[in-house]
Amino acid sequence: MKAFLNLFQIVPSQNPDDNRRRSLLNIFLVGLMAIALILVVLILFSLGLEGVVIDELLFLLVLTAVFFLLAFGIALLNHYRPGSLPAWFFLLLLLTAISFSDTPQEVVDGRSIYLFTLPILIASFVLFPLASFAFAGLSSLAILILTFYGDLGLVNLIGMVGFFAIAFVAWLASNNMETALRDLRALNRELDRRVEDRTRELAEALAREVVEAGKNQAILEGIADGVIVFDANQTMIVANPSVCRLLEMGRADLLGKTIGQFSELPLLSKEDSQKMQGWLARPNETLLSGRLLWGQKTLSVTTAAVTTPVGMPIGTVAVFRDFTKEAEVEQMKNTFVAIVSHELRTPLNAILAYSEMLQGEVYGPINPKQANAATRIYSNAQRLLGMVSDLLDQARLEAGKLKIEVAEFQVLELADAVQGVMEKSARDKGLDLKIVVEPDAPVAVWGDSHRCQQILINLVNNAVKFTEAGEVGVRIRKAGDRHWAIHVSDTGPGIPEKALPYIFETFRQVDGVTTRQHGGVGLGLSIVKRLVELMGGTVSVSSQVKQGTTFVVTLPVKPSGTNNEEIKS
Amino acid sequence: MSSPYALVIEDDPDLSDIFSEALGVAGFEVEVIRDGQVALQRLPSVEAVVIVLDIHLPNVSGDILLEHIQADERFANTRVIVTTADTVIAEMLRDKADIVLVKPISFGQLRDLASRLRPAD
Numbered sequence: 031m032k033a034f035l036n037l038f039q040i041v042p043s044q045n046p047d048d049n050r051r052r053s054l055l056n057i058f059l060v061g062l063m064a065i066a067l068i069l070v071v072l073i074l075f076s077l078g079l080e081g082v083v084i085d086e087l088l089f090l091l092v093l094t095a096v097f098f099l100l101a102f103g104i105a106l107l108n109h110y111r112p113g114s115l116p117a118w119f120f121l122l123l124l125l126t127a128i129s130f131s132d133t134p135q136e137v138v139d140g141r142s143i144y145l146f147t148l149p150i151l152i153a154s155f156v157l158f159p160l161a162s163f164a165f166a167g168l169s170s171l172a173i174l175i176l177t178f179y180g181d182l183g184l185v186n187l188i189g190m191v192g193f194f195a196i197a198f199v200a201w202l203a204s205n206n207m208e209t210a211l212r213d214l215r216a217l218n219r220e221l222d223r224r225v226e227d228r229t230r231e232l233a234e235a236l237a238r239e240v241v242e243a244g245k246n247q248a249i250l251e252g253i254a255d256g257v258i259v260f261d262a263n264q265t266m267i268v269a270n271p272s273v274c275r276l277l278e279m280g281r282a283d284l285l286g287k288t289i290g291q292f293s294e295l296p297l298l299s300k301e302d303s304q305k306m307q308g309w310l311a312r313p314n315e316t317l318l319s320g321r322l323l324w325g326q327k328t329l330s331v332t333t334a335a336v337t338t339p340v341g342m343p344i345g346t347v348a349v350f351r352d353f354t355k356e357a358e359v360e361q362m363k364n365t366f367v368a369i370v371s372h373e374l375r376t377p378l379n380a381i382l383a384y385s386e387m388l389q390g391e392v393y394g395p396i397n398p399k400q401a402n403a404a405t406r407i408y409s410n411a412q413r414l415l416g417m418v419s420d421l422l423d424q425a426r427l428e429a430g431k432l433k434i435e436v437a438e439f440q441v442l443e444l445a446d447a448v449q450g451v452m453e454k455s456a457r458d459k460g461l462d463l464k465i466v467v468e469p470d471a472p473v474a475v476w477g478d479s480h481r482c483q484q485i486l487i488n489l490v491n492n493a494v495k496f497t498e499a500g501e502v503g504v505r506i507r508k509a510g511d512r513h514w515a516i517h518v519s520d521t522g523p524g525i526p527e528k529a530l531p532y533i534f535e536t537f538r539q540v541d542g543v544t545t546r547q548h549g550g551v552g553l554g555l556s557i558v559k560r561l562v563e564l565m566g567g568t569v570s571v572s573s574q575v576k577q578g579t580t581f582v583v584t585l586p587v588k589p590s591g592t593n594n595e596e597i598k599s
Numbered sequence: 600m601s602s603p604y605a606l607v608i609e610d611d612p613d614l615s616d617i618f619s620e621a622l623g624v625a626g627f628e629v630e631v632i633r634d635g636q637v638a639l640q641r642l643p644s645v646e647a648v649v650i651v652l653d654i655h656l657p658n659v660s661g662d663i664l665l666e667h668i669q670a671d672e673r674f675a676n677t678r679v680i681v682t683t684a685d686t687v688i689a690e691m692l693r694d695k696a697d698i699v700l701v702k703p704i705s706f707g708q709l710r711d712l713a714s715r716l717r718p719a720d
Contacts, residue, residue: 372684372685375684375702375703376611376614376684376702377613378703379614379617379684379702379703379704380611380613380614380617382703382705383614383617383703383704383705383706384613384617386705386706386707387617387620387706390706390707392620392624392706415703433687433690
C-alpha cells in the first residue's frame, strides 16, 4: 500500500519549478482518479435501480475505467519523468473529458461550459503562465468543433472571450506567483551564500585562533621568565612552566589560587607578602615592579593590569625573574665598596692628620716650601677623602641603606655651615661666594640637615670647581606654600644642551677631560639627585654655554607623613 | 701637679700616634694600647681623665670595652671619646658614649676637644 502511495510522490529533479508543478499535477491527478472511482461506485449502484438502460451504464463504466487508468498512467509517468509532458497529457485528457461530459448543447452554451475554466486555470500552474492562453484557445476550439458537429447554430463567442479573460487572470496570478517564488529563491540563495561565507569565515578565524593560541602557548611555555595571570575575580588562570620552576610549586597547586592565597604562601616574609598583594591587587596602567625574597631566592616581580582595548581591567599579569645571582653580585659589590671605602679612610686619616701636624709645626718649625708641600698633601688627601665618601654614599644609596634623619633645623645655620666650608676654596680660586637667604625664605624647615649640607656643599663645590672667574651664588627662597628652594648658580663654562639630560647619571662628567682637570669620579650630582629625592624634593638644572649654570633644589618644608621619625630609603 | 692621664685605645699605629700627639699637645700624659684584650686587662689599674676608644679593635671590640668603662665606678668622671669610621655605628653609639668622632679625625679637632676636657689646674 505504501509503495502504491509512493507512486504519487514525484522523484525530484534539479529544477525546483518542475518539482513544484509536478507535485501540483499529482494532486490534480489524485483528485481526478478519486472522482472517477466515485463515478464507478455510483454506476455500480445504479445498475440495481429500475428503469435504467444497462448498456449505457456499462458503456459509461468502461469509459470511466479507461479514464481512471489513463490518469493512473499519467501519474506513473509524472512519478518518474521530469518535464511538462505528463501535464500536457493530463490537461488534454481533462479537456477531452469535459468536452464529452454533457450534451453538446450544455457544454457549448449551458451548465457545463464553466468546466472549461479548469484546464485553463490548471494549465497556468502546472505548465507555465502563458499556457492558460493555449488552453483558452483549445477550449474555444472544442466549442467550435462541438457547435459545428452538433449543428448548434451560432458560435458562443462570449464564452470564448470569457475563456481568454480567465486565461488572462490565471496568467497574471501564476506569473506573479512565479515572480514571487523566483525572488524568494534568489533571497534564499543569497541567504545561503551569506551563511556559507560566514561559516567559512568563522572556520578560518577559528583555525587562526587555534594557531595563534598555539603560538602564544608555545611562547608562554618556552620563555625563561615566569608568568602568572589572574582573572577579574583575582583567581590564577595561567601559570607557565618557568614560574612553577622558579616558585618550586606544581602548576596544579598554583592554578585557582586567589591573589590573597598566593601572597600568603609561607615562602614569603610578612613584609614581602604585603608587597606582593599590593602589586597584584592594585595594578594600574604603569608597570609595578620590585624584588622580594622567595625562600632562598631573590625574585624580581613586574605586574601590570590586563585591560580590554577600551581600558576595562580584566585581570593582572605578573612576570617573575630569578634575580638571586644579580642580587648576590650587587650585594658583593656594595659590601666591597663599603669595605674598601672604610679601609681607605684610616690611612687617609693618617695622611690628613700628619700633613696638618706638619703645617701646624707640631714637630718644629718648617720653611715655606715645606709648608706649601704639607698644604698640598693635605688638600689632595681631602679630595681623595671626598671621592671615597661619595663612593660610600653611592654604595649605600644603591643598597638602600642610606638613612635620612628628619629633624627641624634653621635655614640660616645651613647657610652659615656652607659658607664656612666653601669660602676658603672659592677665595683660593679668586671667586666670590655669595650666599643670600631671601626674606621670604622659611626660618626653620624639617629635613636631614647633614644631608642638606652635603647636597649644598656638593653643588657649590661643583660650581667652584668648574668656574674660573666671576662668582658662585647661593640663593635660598620660599617656593610655594609647602616648599623651599636653593639656587646654586655660577659663571662657569655652562653645560652643552645635549649633555643636560645625563648629568645626574652615575659616573658621568660632561667630557672625559674634565675628570682629570677637576677631579671627582662623577658621583657628586647623582648623589645630590638621589638625596634630594629621598627627602621628597626635586633638582633641576638650566645652563647656557659660556654664561653659567644654575641648579635648583626644591624641598618640602615639612616632608609629608613624617614627624621626627626616620625615613628609610 | 702631674699632668692628667689619657688613654688612647687604637690599633692603627699611625692614628694612635696622631691621637697621642694631639692629647700630648693638649697637656695630657698619654698611654697607648693597641689591642682590645690588653686594654681590658689594663683598665682596672688605670685612672684616666679622657679615654679615646676605637671601635674596631683586635680581640675585644671597642663597644665591649665601652660597657666595661661605663660599668666601672672609677670611670664615672672619665670622658670617653669614641672614634669610628662607620657613620652607622657612630649613630648607634651617639646615645651611649659621651662624644663620638667619625674618622677622619683631624689633629686640630682632637687637640682642641681634649684641651676643653682637661681639668683646670
